[in-house]
Amino acid sequence: MQNLPKEIKRLVNHGPKDYRLERAPLPEPGSNELLVKVGACGICASDVHCHHGAPMYWGSDSQPAWVKTPVVVGHEFYGTVVGYGPGALEHFNVKVGERVIAEQIVPCNKCRFCQDGKYWMCEKHDIYGFQREDADGGMADYMIFKPNSRVHRIPDSLTHEECALIEPFACAVHAVNRATIEFNDVVVLAGAGPLGLGMIQATRLKNPKLFIVLDTVPARLELARKLGADLVINPLEEDAISKVKQLTDGYGCDVYIEATGNPAGVKQGLQMIRKLGRYVEFSVFGEETTVDWSIIGDRKELEVRGSHLGPHCYETVINFFARKLFTAEGVVTHTLPLEQWEQGFAMAASGESIKVLLVP
Structure with a gap:
């Protein structure tokens, strides 16, 4: 992992309406983990709802809080493999320099749903960008893909905008x-x-x-x-x-x-x-x-x-983009640097945009 910075920028959720752009040490990948340089991360409606304090994220009389803070925000990301822990390249069948995407859920692989192959309904249900430690998200310069991640390679033929839309289109x-x-x-x-x-x-x-x-x-x-x-x-x-x-x-x-x-x-x-x-x-x-x-x-x-998440659909979307059956044209309306995240969230909430991307 040569020529990498020692410090990164990341947007951290500390609570409703308490998001902070912070600096932190470059994360170090452990066994079967990938270090990924983030190419872009989209702002989802769920990110906006969470920021505003919606009960489904922060709890109510009928349900407990789901978000675990502090956590790096963002689940609509893609990036490039720049580092890896022991066994990771073989584990995910990827190479350094390849573009990759991880599905938004990090399944536990132990609960009844995971054991039955229905990983997207995992009982533990860690989603990148919402659970501290287990699933820090992609609104950062670099992020870690966890060992239980479901990782897909992205062909060179896809554009930057197409890569950023794989998760929502799945x-x-x-x-x-x-x-x-x-x-x-x-x-x-x-x-x-x-x-x-x-x-x-x-x-x-x-x-x-x-x-x-x-x-x-x-x-x-x-x-x-x-x-x-x-x-x-x-x-x-x-x-x-x-x-x-x-x-x-x-x-x-x-x-x-x-x-x-x-x-x-x-x-x-x-x-x-x-x-x-x-x-x-x-x-x-x-x-x-x-x-x-x-x-x-x-x-x-x-x-x-x-309908929840995009199980078994990432490779379909990648294939459709590669075959020109899907297009990103007109969908990504705004691209902002990570430092302008507040403007991006405001645009996503107001409806003046369609898809806003944050680029580290």
């Missing part, structure tokens, strides 16, 4: 897979943010009969149209529920994917979807959502499916 592909879209389906996707734009590209490859995208930001709707939506609707300008029902002989859509992060998107979907439809819930919400659950059971007998 989550997007998993959500679309959860919908089990069929050729004759009318599919509605609510939310054309960074994840939604990945879902649009994935859904287009499924080739449903009619694909409708909802959002309240005109620029995002225009991009959604370019990326493959057959029809776009702004719920602030027209009655989206009535429009979808008109297009489906009054029945409603077959599939509804919720990716708005707004409780209104949940209620809208339950009213818009047909009986026996498939509802996929993806969003991370900053507040609790209340709905009439009798819609799900007694009135419509819906299939409600959650």
Whole structure:
């Protein structure tokens, strides 16, 4: 590990609205650990919610705190292998100088879910950027990939922006897979943010009969149209529920994917979807959502499916970018140095951007 700095910059979460850009010694990789120079780290909606103090991260009357501070922020990262501990190169089948990405979860490999191969639902559930020591994140000059990380190599053909979108687009592909879209389906996707734009590209490859995208930001709707939506609707300008029902002989859509992060998107979907439809819930919400659950059971007998992380989808996304089936064009709207993290978080929270990247 020659010619590496002795000190690094890193953004550390000490608590709600208490994030600090700090200097620390260059981390030293242990056995089966990689030292990675971070190429970029995206700001996710979950990062914004955590910074603002959302109960799902910091605890409430109904749940304990999940975040363990102090912890280096960031889970949408990629980088280059610059150092390694004993056995790491063989363990991960990588070489120094290769670009790599680790999935956002660091599974324990011991719990019932990991033992059953469902590592993304690991009971311990360490996610890079949220758990002290076990999973320091990527908003730093350098980071450590832990021995239990699921690491993927990135080909040279991918652009910087494409590399930075692998993690969110893996989550997007998993959500679309959860919908089990069929050729004759009318599919509605609510939310054309960074994840939604990945879902649009994935859904287009499924080739449903009619694909409708909802959002309240005109620029995002225009991009959604370019990326493959057959029809776009702004719920602030027209009655989206009535429009979808008109297009489906009054029945409603077959599939509804919720990716708005707004409780209104949940209620809208339950009213818009047909009986026996498939509802996929993806969003991370900053507040609790209340709905009439009798819609799900007694009135419509819906299939409600959650979607969490991007299991078994990283290699798919890398392959789709390499084959030009996915694009990053128009999705990454702002790139800032790590020192301007406050501006980046504010932009991500305000909706004036789509995807903001921090580059160390």
